Amino acid sequence: MVKVIVAGFKGRMGNTTSHMIIDHDDFELTCVFDPRATEKNLSEESEFKDLNVPVYNKLEDINTSDIDVWVDFTAPSSVYANVKFAIEHGISPVVGTTGMSDDQVVELQKISKEKKLGGLIAPNFGISAVLLMQFAQQAAKYFPDVEIIEMHHDNKLDAPSGTAINTAKLIAEVRAPKKQGNPEEKETLAGARGANYEGMHIHSVRLPGYVAHEQVLFGSKGEALTIRQDSFDRVSFMSGVAVAVEKIQGYDELLVGLEHIL
Numbered sequence: 001m002v003k004v005i006v007a008g009f010k011g012r013m014g015n016t017t018s019h020m021i022i023d024h025d026d027f028e029l030t031c032v033f034d035p036r037a038t039e040k041n042l043s044e045e046s047e048f049k050d051l052n053v054p055v056y057n058k059l060e061d062i063n064t065s066d067i068d069v070w071v072d073f074t075a076p077s078s079v080y081a082n083v084k085f086a087i088e089h090g091i092s093p094v095v096g097t098t099g100m101s102d103d104q105v106v107e108l109q110k111i112s113k114e115k116k117l118g119g120l121i122a123p124n125f126g127i128s129a130v131l132l133m134q135f136a137q138q139a140a141k142y143f144p145d146v147e148i149i150e151m152h153h154d155n156k157l158d159a160p161s162g163t164a165i166n167t168a169k170l171i172a173e174v175r176a177p178k179k180q181g182n183p184e185e186k187e188t189l190a191g192a193r194g195a196n197y198e199g200m201h202i203h204s205v206r207l208p209g210y211v212a213h214e215q216v217l218f219g220s221k222g223e224a225l226t227i228r229q230d231s232f233d234r235v236s237f238m239s240g241v242a243v244a245v246e247k248i249q250g251y252d253e254l255l256v257g258l259e260h261i262l
């Protein structure tokens with residue numbers, strides 16, 4: 001039985017993940033954490049009324065003695081401190097929260113390595129997104145002119161999305177940096193060309209009704225290729241989270257990308 005804490009359990013992903021952990025035969029929801037929580041036990045929530053699961057709203061109060069895996073779906077401002085706390089207490093992190101800097105990830109990888117502790121940071125747990133990133137990397141070898149459009153719900157805090165940044169990073173591994181578009185182009189409205197990652201432009205759309213979607217557009221002489229994925233429901237992320245929770249203790253370093261454990 002894998003003993004799991006869900007950080008950010010009051011949020012959209014945290015709630016879906018808590019249900020997945022509860023329903024999974026091989027996982028136990030040991031406790032949950034969210035600074036927004038006022039209850040002491042999950043049983044105080046009608047949707048969890050038959051459970052006995054301690055609720056914490058302060059990091060330092062968490063009883064870490066019997067937790068194997070820390071699932072984090074919180075906020076860009078808190079994820080680094082949460083994951084550092086988990087690693088320092090020997091708890092394997094499975095992190096979906098986006099918005100960490102490269103330096104923060106490197107620092108967490110260093111601490112994990114010292115402790116020989118397995119962990120995973122996955123910018124996207126959806127298999128459609130993992131495949132999109134791999135297909136996009138493959139296509140970029142032949143189509144170096146590329147733009148990324150990511151579309152999300154309008155409560156998202158970070159832009160561009162973690163998935164879009166990771167897509168650009170994977171493409172950059174096979175594509176020489178290149179300025180795209182007319183060398184003389186001028187934005188008459190600031191931001192019109194989006195963010196710029198090694199010459200690739202990334203555009204972020206935020207609209208109510210959307211969940212999580214990404215298109216990678218490639219253009220070449222007389223032809224174009226568009227790769228698109230859609231998460232219509234947060235349940236799309238759950239099989240990826242479950243695989244990570246199941247397998248992560250078998251590793252001894254902090255990995256980035258779900259593809260490394262599939």
Ligand SMILES: NC(=O)C1=CN([C@@H]2O[C@H](COP(=O)(O)OP(=O)(O)OC[C@H]3O[C@@H](n4cnc5c(N)ncnc54)[C@H](OP(=O)(O)O)[C@@H]3O)[C@@H](O)[C@H]2O)C=CC1
Nearest residue numbers: 008010011012013034036073074078096097098123124125
């Ligand atoms: N990798 C993946 O596949 C996916 C990743 N995500 C990412 O997951 C994160 C959460 O997304 P989502 O569920 O939509 O966001 P929500 O805002 O719905 O949920 C986040 C929750 O975490 C809480 N929180 C804030 N700070 C802390 C903290 N220090 N410790 C514990 N909990 C905290 C928030 O409380 P409060 O509101 O009071 O701040 C909120 O209840 C985002 O970064 C998002 O990009 C989302 C979907 C898939």
Ligand SMILES: O=C(O)C1=N[C@H](C(=O)O)C[C@H](O)C1
Nearest residue numbers: 098123124156161162163212
């Ligand atoms: O905030 C979200 O919702 C999502 N965030 C992740 C990201 O930033 O890429 C993953 C997915 O796109 C949903």
